[in-house]
Amino acid sequence: xxxxxxxxxxxxxxxxxxxxxxxxxxxxxxxxxxxxxxxxxxxxxxxxxxxxxxxxxxxxxxxxxxxxxxxxxxxxxxxxxxxxxxxxxxxxxxxxxxxxxxxxxxxxxxxxxxxxxxxxxxxxxxxxxxxxxxxxxxxxxxxxxx
Numbered sequence: 001x002x003x004x005x006x007x008x009x010x011x012x013x014x015x016x017x018x019x020x021x022x023x024x025x026x027x028x029x030x031x032x033x034x035x036x037x038x039x040x041x042x043x044x045x046x047x048x049x050x051x052x053x054x055x056x057x058x059x060x061x062x063x064x065x066x067x068x069x070x071x072x073x074x075x076x077x078x079x080x081x082x083x084x085x086x087x088x089x090x091x092x093x094x095x096x097x098x099x100x101x102x103x104x105x106x107x108x109x110x111x112x113x114x115x116x117x118x119x120x121x122x123x124x125x126x127x128x129x130x131x132x133x134x135x136x137x138x139x140x141x142x143x144x145x146x
Contacts, residue, residue, distance in 0.1 A: 002110055002113070002142070003017045003018055003021070005113075005114065005117070005135075006135045006138075006139065009117065009131045009132055009134070009135035010037060010132055010135045010136055011132065012037070016033065017139070019033075020033070020034060020139055020143070021139065021142055021143045022143070023143060024143065025098055025140040025141070025143045026095065026098070026140075028139060028140040028143060029094055029095045029140060034136075034139065034140075035091070037136045038087075038088075038091050038094070038136060039091075041088060041129065041132065041133050041136065042129045043085075043088045043089075045125075045126045045129040046084060046085060046088065046126060046129055046130065046133060047085060048125070048126060049123055049124075049125050049126025049127075049129075049130065050081055050085055052123055052124065052125070052126070053077075053080075053081045053084075053120065053123060053126065053130050054077045054078060054081040054082075055077065056077070056119050056120065056122050056123060057076070057077030057078075057080045057081055057119060058076065058077030058078070059077070059119075060115075060119040061075060061076055061077055061080065061116075061119070062076075064112050064115050064116065064119075067112075067115075068108050068111060068112050069108075070104065070108070070112075073103075073104065080116075080134075083097075083137075084130070084133050084134070084137065087137060088133075094137070094140075095140075097137065097140065097141060098140065098141070101141050104141075106141065106142055106143075109138065109141050109142060110142055113134075113138060116134060117131050117134065117135075120134065
């Protein structure tokens with residue numbers, strides 16, 4: 001189910017998602033297919049709707065953090081939206097996500113992900129691109145080799 005959801009948001013086959021998730025997380029970042037997915041994200045659409053994404057995340061993330069016991073993390077609307085934009089500008093820093101999420105169990109990320117996608121359904125513009133970016137950036141966090 002998670003594989004199908006990620007595939008639909010990213011726009012690739014479930015087989016490709018499974019292939020990527022079977023790799024060690026650090027290898028995903030070096031994978032040509034994954035790098036292509038990052039390069040294909042529409043930075044203009046993301047920047048153009050960033051303020052709205054920030055507001056939507058700010059409104060919805062606290063309940064998700066509470067539900068999944070993530071209250072002591074820095075995850076918030078500002079963090080999620082700014083990291084997305086920052087990693088687009090500096091894709092060589094994407095691997096930093098592994099260390100920043102080391103204390104969050106993979107199954108917690110997987111469980112919270114559908115709710116984060118649903119939050120983004122409220123975006124009047126840029127929804128698909130924000131959802132695609134979330135799915136692409138999350139892939140290595142679901143396959144961590146730490």
